[in-house]
Amino acid sequence: MKKFLRFAFCISFLLAACGSKAASSGLTSVRLPLGYIPNVQFAPLYVAEARGYFRDAGIQVDFDYSMETDITALVGANQVQFGVVSGDQVLPARAQGLPVVYVAAWYQQYPVSVVSKSSLGLRTPQDLRGKTIGLPGLYGANYIGLRALLHAGGLGESDVKLDSIGYTQVEALATDRDQVVSVYTANEPVQLRAQGYSLDEVRVADYVQLASNGLITNEKTIADQPELVRAMVKAFLHGLADTIADPAAAYDISKTYVPNLSQADRTVQMNVLTTTIAEWQAARLGYSDPKAWENMQTVLMDMGWLSKTQDLSQAFTNQFVP
Numbered sequence: 001m002k003k004f005l006r007f008a009f010c011i012s013f014l015l016a017a018c019g020s021k022a023a024s025s026g027l028t029s030v031r032l033p034l035g036y037i038p039n040v041q042f043a044p045l046y047v048a049e050a051r052g053y054f055r056d057a058g059i060q061v062d063f064d065y066s067m068e069t070d071i072t073a074l075v076g077a078n079q080v081q082f083g084v085v086s087g088d089q090v091l092p093a094r095a096q097g098l099p100v101v102y103v104a105a106w107y108q109q110y111p112v113s114v115v116s117k118s119s120l121g122l123r124t125p126q127d128l129r130g131k132t133i134g135l136p137g138l139y140g141a142n143y144i145g146l147r148a149l150l151h152a153g154g155l156g157e158s159d160v161k162l163d164s165i166g167y168t169q170v171e172a173l174a175t176d177r178d179q180v181v182s183v184y185t186a187n188e189p190v191q192l193r194a195q196g197y198s199l200d201e202v203r204v205a206d207y208v209q210l211a212s213n214g215l216i217t218n219e220k221t222i223a224d225q226p227e228l229v230r231a232m233v234k235a236f237l238h239g240l241a242d243t244i245a246d247p248a249a250a251y252d253i254s255k256t257y258v259p260n261l262s263q264a265d266r267t268v269q270m271n272v273l274t275t276t277i278a279e280w281q282a283a284r285l286g287y288s289d290p291k292a293w294e295n296m297q298t299v300l301m302d303m304g305w306l307s308k309t310q311d312l313s314q315a316f317t318n319q320f321v322p
Helices: 002-025 040-050 071-076 087-095 140-152 169-174 188-194 219-224 226-245 247-254 266-280 290-303
Strands: 028-033 059-064 083-085 100-105 112-117 132-135 161-164 180-184 199-203 214-218
Touching: 028 083, 040 059, 040 226, 040 247, 040 266, 059 226, 071 083, 071 087, 071 100, 071 214, 083 087, 087 100, 087 290, 100 219, 100 226, 112 140, 112 169, 112 188, 132 140, 132 169, 140 180, 140 290, 169 180, 169 188, 180 188, 188 199, 188 266, 214 219, 214 226, 219 226, 226 247, 226 266, 247 266
Parallel strands: 028 059, 132 161, 132 180
Antiparallel strands: 083 214, 100 214, 112 180, 112 199
């Protein structure tokens, strides 16, 4: 018992010392939920942290990869001040009374495609009619992107057969379980082509512009700490610009943050990164296009995920984008 008490005292002392050190550094501690495992696609955040852009902005950032975390609920309740989510999560959250605000667009293109083996002849959204389509489930970006493509092709869910397969799209297509799979543009297609498969790919971004992944905060943080929001956005966009300018350097930095990246196939992972970079690029990094939000609202209304339109001017802002 005495040994346990001494151990507990030491731990308490160390935690207090660490807390004092953080406080004395003058940095604001920010926990940033990402909603996914460590991945090279988070390279801009890793670059911003490794090169001191967050620290220079007065921020000590802690990346949170808790997959079960409902990021919009945490940010809406001000339990955390920032999070990375897709634009399709913002409007339903606000419809539920959560005061989340999208303050910087990371992806300028919605990062979802449908792919098939080339023998199927998939060229346009209309070609999806009558096909069996594998996707993780009736949720998330894969589902919303697919619904957007069906809408663009004048189709509905009744015109296709949906197969909920979890995150096994690569195996489902390779083994012909499904004719078509809904995927992240920078992920499964890269893996399948690396395995030698010839694919046809229809990208959501080629047919409709939708609000995609970006940085959110809440109305309270904007009202009480606007300079913190501005600093967070600035540091993140600095890392984003660096990653776009030098993907190889960003990849090497990411090895420190992504377990086993050093042992991974560099060619495949670099293809993932460069494909993703193409979805980030813009004349003004971080800018949210109002049309993308209008389109997103239309898709969500069509899906029944929104019962009434939201005030888009409250859902996103460009005021913190340089």
